[in-house]
Amino acid sequence: MEAKTIKKIGVLTSGGDAPGMNAAIRAAVRAGFYYNLEMYGIYRGYEGMIQNDIKKLDSKYITHVLERGGTFLKSARSDEFRTPEGRKKAYENLKNHGIDALIVIGGDGSLTGAHLFFQEYGIPAIGLPGTIDNDLSGTDSTIGFDTACNTAIEAIDKIRDTATSHDRLFFVEVMGRDAGFIAVNAGIGSAAAAILIPENKTPIETLVEKLKTRSKAMKTSNIVIVAEGGKSGSAQEIADKVKKFLPYYDIKVTILGHLQRGGAPTAFDRLLASKLGVAAVEGLLQGKYDVMAGMINNKVVFTPIVKAIVDDKHVDDEDLRVANILST
Numbered sequence: 001m002e003a004k005t006i007k008k009i010g011v012l013t014s015g016g017d018a019p020g021m022n023a024a025i026r027a028a029v030r031a032g033f034y035y036n037l038e039m040y041g042i043y044r045g046y047e048g049m050i051q052n053d054i055k056k057l058d059s060k061y062i063t064h065v066l067e068r069g070g071t072f073l074k075s076a077r078s079d080e081f082r083t084p085e086g087r088k089k090a091y092e093n094l095k096n097h098g099i100d101a102l103i104v105i106g107g108d109g110s111l112t113g114a115h116l117f118f119q120e121y122g123i124p125a126i127g128l129p130g131t132i133d134n135d136l137s138g139t140d141s142t143i144g145f146d147t148a149c150n151t152a153i154e155a156i157d158k159i160r161d162t163a164t165s166h167d168r169l170f171f172v173e174v175m176g177r178d179a180g181f182i183a184v185n186a187g188i189g190s191a192a193a194a195i196l197i198p199e200n201k202t203p204i205e206t207l208v209e210k211l212k213t214r215s216k217a218m219k220t221s222n223i224v225i226v227a228e229g230g231k232s233g234s235a236q237e238i239a240d241k242v243k244k245f246l247p248y249y250d251i252k253v254t255i256l257g258h259l260q261r262g263g264a265p266t267a268f269d270r271l272l273a274s275k276l277g278v279a280a281v282e283g284l285l286q287g288k289y290d291v292m293a294g295m296i297n298n299k300v301v302f303t304p305i306v307k308a309i310v311d312d313k314h315v316d317d318e319d320l321r322v323a324n325i326l327s328t
C-alpha cells in the first residue's frame with residue numbers, strides 16, 4: 001500500500017496487560033520523536049479512545065517505564081468498541097486530535113479491533129503482540145510471555161520446596177486462556193510430573209498411572225501443571241478426581257493467577273518490546289498497515305493482522321515429547 005503522510009500517532013494498550021508493554025510504548029514513542037512525529041497516549045485502550053481519554057506525550061511520560069511491569073497507559077477490554085456506534089465515537093475523537101495512525105499493543109481481541117477500525121475508517125494501524133499467552137501467529141514469542149514463564153517457574157520452585165518437605169502432590173494452575181504455552185514452558189522448566197494443556201485431552205487414568213509410577217520410583221514430591229481452560233477441568237477439579245484414585249496422596253492446589261501478569265519484564269521481553277516498538281513506527285512510515293509486527297528467528301516480520309489472530313500457532317510437539325521424556 002502506498003504510504004500516507006503520517007504526523008501524529010496514537011499508542012494504546014488493550015486487553016490483559018503484559019510485562020513489557022511499557023517498554024513497547026516507550027520504544028514506539030521514542031522512535032516517533034526520532035522521526036519528528038507527534039505521539040499521543042490513548043488511555044485504557046479502546047475505552048479511552050471512545051471517551052476521549054487521549055494525551056499528547058512528551059519524554060517525561062516515558063522516563064523510567066521500560067523496566068516496569070503493567071502499562072502506564074492502562075488497559076481495558078471495551079464492549080462498546082465492538083459496536084459500530086462505539087467505533088464511530090472513537091473515530092471522531094481521533095479525528096479531532098488529528099491522529100492519523102495507531103499502534104495497538106495487545107492480544108488477539110485488541111488486534112481484531114485495530115483491523116476492523118482500519119477496514120471501516122482507513123486509519124493506518126500496526127499491532128504489536130502484547131500478551132502473556134503467546135497465542136498469536138507471526139511471532140515466535142509475544143511480549144510478556146517470557147516474563148510470565150519466569151514468574152511461574154519461580155513460583156513453582158517455591159511450591160517445590162514445601163511439596164518436598166511434606167511429600168505432597170501439588171496441582172498448579174497457570175494462565176494462558178485456551179493455549180498451553182505457559183504450561184509447557186513452566187512445566188519443563190520446573191521438572192513437572194505432568195503437564196495438562198487445553199490442546200490435548202489427558203484421560204484421568206493416564207495421569208493417575210503416571211503418578212503411581214513416580215510414587216514407586218520414590219519421587220518425594222510431584223507437581224502437575226494444569227493450564228487454565230483445559231478440557232479436563234480446572235486444577236481443583238482434576239485434583240479432586242485424582243484423590244479418588246490415589247487417596248494416600250496428600251494433595252494441594254495452587255492457582256498462580258494474575259501474579260503471572262505482573263513484575264518487571266525480563267531482558268528478553270525488554271529487547272523484544274523495544275525492537276518491535278521501533279518497528280511499528282518505521283512500518284507505519286513505510287506504508288505497512290493492518291499488520292502485526294512480530295519477531296521470527298530474531299528478524300522483524302510484518303504479518304497481516306487477520307493471519308496473526310488466526311488460531312494456528314500450536315504448542316510444539318517436540319516440546320511435549322521432551323516434557324514427556326523428562327517426567328518419566
Ligand code: F6P
Nearest residue numbers: 016107131132133175176177261
Ligand atoms: O490474556 C491474558 C490473560 O491473563 C489470560 O491468560 C487469562 O485467561 C485472562 O487474561 C484473564 O483475564 P482477566 O484479567 O480479565 O481476568
